[in-house]
Amino acid sequence: MARTMQALRLMAERELALVEMPVPPPPGPDEVQVRVRAVALNHIDLWGFRGMAFAKRTLPLTVGVEAVGEVVAAGADVRQLAPGARVALYGGRTCGVCPACRQGRDNLCADVAGIMGFHLDGFARTFCNLPARLCVPVPDAVGWHDAACAPLTFATVEHMLFDNARLMEGEWVLIHAAGSGIGSAAIRLAKDQGATVIATAGDDEKLEKARALGADHVVNYRTQRFESMARRLTGKRGVDVVFEHVGPDTWAGSLLALARGGRLVTCGSTSGIQAETNLFQVFQQQLRIFGSFGATRRNVRDVLARMATGRVPAVIDSVIPLDRWSDGLARLAERRVFGKIVVTIP
Secondary structure (H helix, E strand, C coil): CCCEEEEEEEEECCEEEEEEEECCCCCCCCEEEEEEEEEECCHHHHHHHHCCCCCCCCCCEECCCEEEEEEEEECCCCCCCCCCCEEEECCECCCCCCHHHHCCCHHHCCCCCCEECCCECCCCECEEEEEHHHEEECCCCCCHHHHHCHHHHHHHHHHHHHHHCCCCCCCEEEECCCCCHHHHHHHHHHHHCCCEEEEEECCHHHHHHHHHHCCCEEEECCCCCHHHHHHHHCCCCCEEEEEECCCHHHHHHHHHHEEEEEEEEECCCCCCCCCCCCHHHHHHCCCEEEECCCCCHHHHHHHHHHHHCCCCCCCEEEEEEHHHHHHHHHHHHCCCCCCEEEEECC
């Protein structure tokens, strides 16, 4: 086995370097060593690159938050995973012993060490050691590129739509930013659940792609008021669920688009962090607002099982090599992407 490996390191804010590093030592008793195969880019990678970390971190730092790989060695106490196993890598370094972790609610861990690739060394490297409990087996029917989008992107959507918003067959859902990674995944998963989807985007080309994914109705938010269209399409009733991750630019309209008793679920705020809320509207219409962060390992297993059926493949914009990571970040920043950019690890 080689003694060195490649790793993409954030040396300082907005400064990346592809470097040679020593291969990690043999895994500890409860760890596995993984040969990383692919990393999916996310906005959190862009935030980390720009220095927008919301907790302390030490640079340089290996980047990459969402990944998939193959077990090459297992520690003495690991029974469930053997060399050759394909695994999706859970990026939250949770404690595994607090009440939330023991209940399988990993994203509520009381003593989380951080997010790999954002606070801690991440997955954009040839090899990494990871606690075996944070590795979720990938079904044979799921390819590397699709699986790379499961542990954060698809799992986040699974947690938002089904654990929090409780989206059911026959309901209407409004999905914002259909061209984003989670927006495109939300269309796939909502249609698989039997929901009627209204998707928004800022240009007609993205809307056509959203329709091709299965969106029943599409709205260009630059030329139409999406809340008015949502009410018109539902016979003035409003939608049952809004899938929100844009923030102030869409917040008020999202609340107006909801039916009485409707649910809004949000996992992000790309247009800012402060938004005014009409509380009279919230309580009079009996609206429910859910904050959703990350996902559980069960969510990762569930979306991989869905992918294995062939009904919900990942929406892959492009596949690029590791040395073009910066190009991928630039395309994310400029919104020149539909779906996911996947980075292969040599």
